[in-house]
Amino acid sequence: MEKINIKSLAEELNLSISTVSRALHDSYEISAETKKRVVELATRLNYVPNHHASSLRSKKSKMIAVVIPEVADSFFAQAINGIESVAQENGYHVLIYLTHESLQKEQAILKDFQCGRVDGVLMSISAETAGAVHIKELMAKGIPLVFFDRASDEVETARITTDDFKSSYTATQHLIESGCKKIALLSVSDSLSISNERMAGYKQALLDYKMPSSPADIVLCTHNEEQNLQHMVNLLQNSNRPNGIIASVEKLTTCVYLACHSLQLSIPNDVKVVSFSNLQSALLLNPSLTTITQPAFEMGRTAATLIFKSLKNKNFNLKGERVVIPSRLDIRSSSVA
Amino acid sequence: MEKINIKSLAEELNLSISTVSRALHDSYEISAETKKRVVELATRLNYVPNHHASSLRSKKSKMIAVVIPEVADSFFAQAINGIESVAQENGYHVLIYLTHESLQKEQAILKDFQCGRVDGVLMSISAETAGAVHIKELMAKGIPLVFFDRASDEVETARITTDDFKSSYTATQHLIESGCKKIALLSVSDSLSISNERMAGYKQALLDYKMPSSPADIVLCTHNEEQNLQHMVNLLQNSNRPNGIIASVEKLTTCVYLACHSLQLSIPNDVKVVSFSNLQSALLLNPSLTTITQPAFEMGRTAATLIFKSLKNKNFNLKGERVVIPSRLDIRSSSVA
DNA sequence: TTTATATGCGGAAACGTTTGCGTAACAAAT
DNA sequence: ATTTGTTACGCAAACGTTTCCGCATATAAA
Numbered sequence: 001m002e003k004i005n006i007k008s009l010a011e012e013l014n015l016s017i018s019t020v021s022r023a024l025h026d027s028y029e030i031s032a033e034t035k036k037r038v039v040e041l042a043t044r045l046n047y048v049p050n051h052h053a054s055s056l057r058s059k060k061s062k063m064i065a066v067v068i069p070e071v072a073d074s075f076f077a078q079a080i081n082g083i084e085s086v087a088q089e090n091g092y093h094v095l096i097y098l099t100h101e102s103l104q105k106e107q108a109i110l111k112d113f114q115c116g117r118v119d120g121v122l123m124s125i126s127a128e129t130a131g132a133v134h135i136k137e138l139m140a141k142g143i144p145l146v147f148f149d150r151a152s153d154e155v156e157t158a159r160i161t162t163d164d165f166k167s168s169y170t171a172t173q174h175l176i177e178s179g180c181k182k183i184a185l186l187s188v189s190d191s192l193s194i195s196n197e198r199m200a201g202y203k204q205a206l207l208d209y210k211m212p213s214s215p216a217d218i219v220l221c222t223h224n225e226e227q228n229l230q231h232m233v234n235l236l237q238n239s240n241r242p243n244g245i246i247a248s249v250e251k252l253t254t255c256v257y258l259a260c261h262s263l264q265l266s267i268p269n270d271v272k273v274v275s276f277s278n279l280q281s282a283l284l285l286n287p288s289l290t291t292i293t294q295p296a297f298e299m300g301r302t303a304a305t306l307i308f309k310s311l312k313n314k315n316f317n318l319k320g321e322r323v324v325i326p327s328r329l330d331i332r333s334s335s336v337a
Numbered sequence: 338m339e340k341i342n343i344k345s346l347a348e349e350l351n352l353s354i355s356t357v358s359r360a361l362h363d364s365y366e367i368s369a370e371t372k373k374r375v376v377e378l379a380t381r382l383n384y385v386p387n388h389h390a391s392s393l394r395s396k397k398s399k400m401i402a403v404v405i406p407e408v409a410d411s412f413f414a415q416a417i418n419g420i421e422s423v424a425q426e427n428g429y430h431v432l433i434y435l436t437h438e439s440l441q442k443e444q445a446i447l448k449d450f451q452c453g454r455v456d457g458v459l460m461s462i463s464a465e466t467a468g469a470v471h472i473k474e475l476m477a478k479g480i481p482l483v484f485f486d487r488a489s490d491e492v493e494t495a496r497i498t499t500d501d502f503k504s505s506y507t508a509t510q511h512l513i514e515s516g517c518k519k520i521a522l523l524s525v526s527d528s529l530s531i532s533n534e535r536m537a538g539y540k541q542a543l544l545d546y547k548m549p550s551s552p553a554d555i556v557l558c559t560h561n562e563e564q565n566l567q568h569m570v571n572l573l574q575n576s577n578r579p580n581g582i583i584a585s586v587e588k589l590t591t592c593v594y595l596a597c598h599s600l601q602l603s604i605p606n607d608v609k610v611v612s613f614s615n616l617q618s619a620l621l622l623n624p625s626l627t628t629i630t631q632p633a634f635e636m637g638r639t640a641a642t643l644i645f646k647s648l649k650n651k652n653f654n655l656k657g658e659r660v661v662i663p664s665r666l667d668i669r670s671s672s673v674a
Numbered sequence: 675t676t677t678a679t680a681t682g683c684g685g686a687a688a689c690g691t692t693t694g695c696g697t698a699a700c701a702a703a704t
Numbered sequence: 705a706t707t708t709g710t711t712a713c714g715c716a717a718a719c720g721t722t723t724c725c726g727c728a729t730a731t732a733a734a
Contacts, residue, residue: 005690016714021692031712048452052393053690056719061389063432070418077414081407084435088442093454095400096433098421105425114385117430257621281616284594286623342720353684358722368682390720393689 004045013037024049060119064307065095067109067123069150073250074278075296076124079148082300083122090308092119101223103128110134114141120307122300124150127189144310144318148303149294150194158310158321160303164194167292167327168201171246171274174290174329176209178272178337180244184217184235186252198248198276217242221252228252232259236271244335247275253289272335276327287333295325341382349382350374361386397456401644402432404446404460406487410587411615412633413461416485419637420459427645429456438560440465447471451478457644459637461487464526481647481655485640486631487531495647495658497640501531504629504664505538508583508611511627511666513546515609515674517581521554521572523589535585535613554579558589565589569596573608581672584612590626609672613664624670632662 010020015034023030023038030038041047055061066083068076080096087094095118099106106126111134113121121138123145132154139145139157146158175183185202189195199218206213219235221228232255235241247253253275260267267273267287274290275282282289302323310316347357352371360367360375367375378384392398403420405413417433424431432455436443443463448471450458458475460482469491476482476494483495512520522539526532536555543550556572558565569592572578584590590612597604604610604624611627612619619626639660647653 007690017691018693018715019713022713025692029712034712046451048448050393050690051452051454052389052398053719054692056387056389056393056721057690057692059719066433071408071414071421072411072418074409074411074414077408077411080433081409081435084408084433088435094433096403096417096421096431098418098425111385114383115388117388251617254617254621279618280588280591281618281622284591284623285618285621286625288623344720354721355685355723356683359683362722366682371682387720390689391722393691394720394722396689 004047005050009038009041009045009047013041055116059116061117062091063093063095063118064120064122064304065097065109065113065118067097067099067106067121069099069101069124069126071096071098074280075149075250075294078278078296079124079300079303082297083304086301086304086308092308099126101126101128103130107134110138113138113143118143119311121145122303122307123147125152125192127192130191144307146303146307146310146318146321148299150192153193156319158303158306158318158323160299160306160323160325161194162294162299162327163324164197164327165201165204167276167329168198168246168248169205170201170329171292172202172205173209174331175244175246175272175274175335176205176211178244178268178335180242180272181211182217182240182242183211183244183246184219184242186219186221186245186247186249186256188221188223188249188252190220195248202246221255225251225255228255229258232256233263236260236263236265241271243270244272245274247273247277250275250277250279253277253279257285267334268336274329274335282330283332285334290332290335291330293328293330295327298325341384342387346375346378346382346384350378392453396453398454399428400430400432400455401457401459401641402434402446402450402455404434404436404443404458406436406438406461406463408433408435411617412486412587412631415615415633416461416637416640419634420641423638423641423645429645436463438463438465440467444471447475450475450480455480456648458482459640459644460484462489462529464529467528481644483640483644483647483655483658485636487529490530493656495640495643495655495660497636497643497660497662498531499631499636499664500661501534501664502538502541504613504666505535505583505585506542507538507666508629509539509542510546511668512581512583512609512611512672513542513548515581515605515672517579517609518548519554519577519579520548520581520583521556521579523556523558523582523584523586523593525558525560525586525589527557532585539583558592562588562592565592566595569593570600573597573600573602578608580607581609582611584610584614587612587614587616590614590616594622604671605673611666611672619667620669622671627669627672628667630665630667632664635662 006017006020010017020038023035071077084094097109103126106129121143132152135152135155148160151159187195203213236259245256247256256273265271277291278294278296282291306321310318343354343357347354357375360372408414421431434446440463443466458480469489472489472492485497488496509520524532524536540550573596582593584593593610597608602608614628615631615633619628643658647655
């Protein structure tokens with residue numbers, strides 16, 4: 001079985017290479033009959049166009065990259081689902097890159113994109129990411145980029161987020177109205193805009209309700225489970241412990257529940273809990289967990305939709321695009337009065 | 338800023354294109370001094386090699402594809418993590434494809450791979466997948482493929498699985514020893530080898546313990562949550578309802594818990610539950626869930642490791658490779674006597 | 675002195691496409 | 705009869721690499 005490419009098709013049909021190429025692309029310059037002949041032979045011989053050659057020539061890769069910190073979180077898993085579905089609809093392919101919250105990896109990954117490997121990038125920055133030169137450099141090369149969830153404030157481009165401030169405010173408010181007098185916020189970064197938004201919403205709620213706000217109530221967690229658990233235990237066995245906790249990321253829920261369990265503190269009687277979480281199983285927890293559910297799938301979809309819009313329409317400017325998809329507070333047992 | 342490629346580097350340095358290329362690849366034919374000059378200029382000018390050109394010429398894409406049914410499951414999320422980590426170590430890139438359990442999509446995706454887009458494929462087949470011509474066709478083109486978790490029996494290649502038969506046997510045994518007299522198995526496919534293994538383990542345990550085995554106890558679930566819930570309710574409000582349930586995939590857990598809750602059946606008193614699940618939050622459920630925890634991350638890692646082994650070493654044969662990584666039964670409240 | 679051997683580099687083809695430009699044939703308009 | 709236009713196609717140049725050759729020069733072996 002010899003190699004089957006555009007050239008061999010052309011020879012077989014006594015046509016030129018260009019005609020075959022155009023026929024396969026359904027060009028208007030080619031007669032219907034010729035098109036039919038070409039397509040027929042192509043399918044018969046099981047012709048599959050070489051993607052590298054066409055990418056090289058056309059400078060379009062038909063690929064987008066998704067750069068995220070981690071995929072172990074159900075938020076990103078659902079987001080990927082959304083992204084992939086849109087990509088498939090548009091005939092695009094999806095590359096996945098995990099930064100593991102490392103700025104250095106993020107830089108290396110973006111740098112590589114300068115070779116034209118991908119036509120566009122969907123990104124949620126790492127917790128470490130402070131500067132943004134690597135992002136700007138990539139965009140300067142003409143590669144469109146849209147942020148979803150975690151965005152960099154230093155870069156002017158589209159960003160799909162959820163209403164972090166508001167949902168955090170609502171969560172805090174909910175805890176206050178449930179009788180909490182001292183509310184702790186578990187954060188995972190002090191630089192991420194998303195974390196700051198959540199923190200701001202929390203603070204604003206405390207302010208509006210004339211609650212004392214102490215810096216000690218804002219706990220910066222790490223990426224080490226054991227360490228976080230220890231943190232939590234320390235926090236909760238303090239005499240001046242909080243009676244309300246907001247976990248600003250899904251995976252911190254486990255620590256809170258475990259710490260409470262080991263200290264024999266009752267949720268929600270001793271301490272009420274609400275968590276930013278997309279866990280399907282939140283309502284099965286003991287007690288069922290009040291969550292701020294983010295529209296992960298939709299965020300993925302709209303981020304992808306937006307990037308394709310800019311890829312199809314070159315003079316569509318991503319700069320001003322700001323899509324905010326609201327989260328939902330699902331009140332369950334962990335926070336009731 | 339003019340285009341910066343190998344040619345412009347060569348001109349700038351008064352070297353030939355081939356020399357520059359060789360220098361960048363650290364070829365032995367090039368003097369140390371020349372190499373230094375080239376590399377220095379390359380980094381100074383921020384040169385990034387064009388991946389499409391090199392792939393076209395060298396016929397190596399430095400990409401692998403991961404083809405899975407869904408990513409919403411925490412098993413696949415963790416597996417992706419494992420795969421990506423190994424890929425990054427090897428300088429490879431990871432393409433993600435979701436079949437959404439559709440054979441047709443799976444076929445289209447694999448067909449596309451024939452263009453040389455990827456050097457290798459990691460795959461977990463869809464529940465629909467019966468035949469395997471599309472897989473064989475791809476492998477006939479010389480693209481190595483390794484299965485992880487869900488494999489096709491018709492294809493001779495490496496497969497990374499967990500000990501489905503044994504872990505299912507163990508789970509059943511555990512329920513029997515906890516006093517269950519009638520145990521239902523919730524399956525999601527009657528064709529997937531993995532499902533059949535789990536079913537066989539279950540049946541064998543029943544046999545060994547001289548328990549009656551009824552076809553009605555094996556419930557084939559769908560991909561529709563509502564429908565499954567209804568199924569579950571029907572099953573459990575039957576007068577002859579089971580008092581033990583094994584959920585062979587993670588997402589079925591929710592249905593079971595919800596159905597029990599709505600029927601006011603107590604877990605584990607009225608019905609004991611164990612589930613194949615990788616949910617971090619299993620121990621936080623109400624009651625905490627006994628799980629068969631699959632080594633998802635490790636399975637991803639070894640699958641990836643194996644494919645790279647075959648990519649590096651052309652005469653390494655994947656055919657006979659069978660890696661079985663044991664799952665772990667984590668006994669918790671949902672199944673205690 | 676001749677013959678090998680290694681070292682360091684350049685020329686040019688090839689990988690499989692896409693695409694700008696040219697052109698033959700024929701019809702319609704002037 | 706000439707011009708203009710349309711349709712349908714071919715030629716050949718890119719795209720940026722990798723790699724097979726070839727070819728000097730230098731050193732070592734014969």
